[in-house]
Amino acid sequence: MPSPAMLMHLLLDAATRREQARVPEPTMAMTDAASTEAFMMAGREDGLLAHTYLYHAIQASTVIAPGARVIDLGCGPANQLAVIAQLNPDAHFIGIDASDSMLALAQETLQRCGVCNVELHKASIEALSDMNDASVDVVISTMTLHHLTDTAMLDAAMREAKRVLKPGGGIYIVDFGRLKREKGQAFFANDRKATQPDIFTQDYYNSMRAAFSLADMVNASGIFGAAVGIKRTFLVPFLVAIRSTHNEPLKDTSRRVAKTLYAALSARQRRDFRDLVRFFAHGGFALPFKPW
Ligand SMILES: C[S@@+](CC[C@H](N)C(=O)[O-])C[C@H]1O[C@@H](n2cnc3c(N)ncnc32)[C@H](O)[C@@H]1O
Numbered sequence: 001m002p003s004p005a006m007l008m009h010l011l012l013d014a015a016t017r018r019e020q021a022r023v024p025e026p027t028m029a030m031t032d033a034a035s036t037e038a039f040m041m042a043g044r045e046d047g048l049l050a051h052t053y054l055y056h057a058i059q060a061s062t063v064i065a066p067g068a069r070v071i072d073l074g075c076g077p078a079n080q081l082a083v084i085a086q087l088n089p090d091a092h093f094i095g096i097d098a099s100d101s102m103l104a105l106a107q108e109t110l111q112r113c114g115v116c117n118v119e120l121h122k123a124s125i126e127a128l129s130d131m132n133d134a135s136v137d138v139v140i141s142t143m144t145l146h147h148l149t150d151t152a153m154l155d156a157a158m159r160e161a162k163r164v165l166k167p168g169g170g171i172y173i174v175d176f177g178r179l180k181r182e183k184g185q186a187f188f189a190n191d192r193k194a195t196q197p198d199i200f201t202q203d204y205y206n207s208m209r210a211a212f213s214l215a216d217m218v219n220a221s222g223i224f225g226a227a228v229g230i231k232r233t234f235l236v237p238f239l240v241a242i243r244s245t246h247n248e249p250l251k252d253t254s255r256r257v258a259k260t261l262y263a264a265l266s267a268r269q270r271r272d273f274r275d276l277v278r279f280f281a282h283g284g285f286a287l288p289f290k291p292w
Pocket residue numbers: 028029030031043073074075076077078079080096097098099102123124125126141142143144147148
């Protein structure tokens with residue numbers, strides 16, 4: 001359940017008319033050693049973000065058909081990608097990132113998790129010049145769009161996603177939506193301050209400030225037309241998902257692996273997972289399979 005303080009910030013944001021202007025990230029690709037390390041650690045099985053990675057892995061699996069070729073735009077240290085790849089062992093994944101240091105961490109993650117169905121490439125998601133038109137079955141991306149400089153670059157990334165995707169392909173793109181109040185942004189960044197490195201808190205705050213608005217995301221996703229719907233969390237678009245309308249049945253393997261990963265979460269992580277399930281479900285985006 002959200003704490004009373006969190007609920008208050010959500011309600012205040014929902015009631016606020018004036019929007020805090022966007023403050024772009026200091027850098028687009030993440031290259032700072034302390035930042036990349038902190039982000040990688042937070043995403044590991046024992047980290048703060050493990051529950052969100054399992055959540056998005058289940059949701060993403062509902063757009064991935066058996067044997068699909070899937071591109072992940074801005075894979076970072078591949079903590080998210082490794083979980084999705086584990087849930088879909090018969091699919092083939094291509095992780096793209098502009099940062100050499102992130103790609104090196106991604107390689108470590110894949111080895112540590114024993115994941116063999118992922119290849120990694122250095123590229124910019126707004127210019128996928130090495131990728132042919134209609135060459136992938138699914139496009140996924142998690143928590144990366146807010147790194148793009150402006151809406152022109154956001155549009156360029158969506159154009160590239162559409163170009164490389166086969167007609168009718170699957171889409172699961174999720175990121176923060178910008179809260180309207182700076183106090184709300186600071187609250188979320190600092191909510192777990194005591195349990196995370198200061199650099200992670202600072203980067204979280206930067207991400208909240210750099211998030212695109214819901215309207216920006218809706219505009220950018222317009223290039224996919226009726227092939228996608230916009231999903232969002234309850235009360236405020238704290239998280240926004242651009243998801244293809246087509247559903248793939250969730251595979252038995254995906255269910256089994258998700259259950260195993262859920263069982264390995266700590267009690268705190270499980271509570272966070274269930275809160276996230278409710279946060280999206282009350283916004284109209286249900287999780288199709290509960291791993292408990
Ligand atoms: C916050 S991390 C998210 C990583 C991963 N998707 C996750 O959910 O854990 C954002 C990643 O996007 C990468 N990135 C930012 N802008 C990019 C661009 N224009 N092209 C490719 N990668 C980019 C950064 O280097 C970073 O690794």
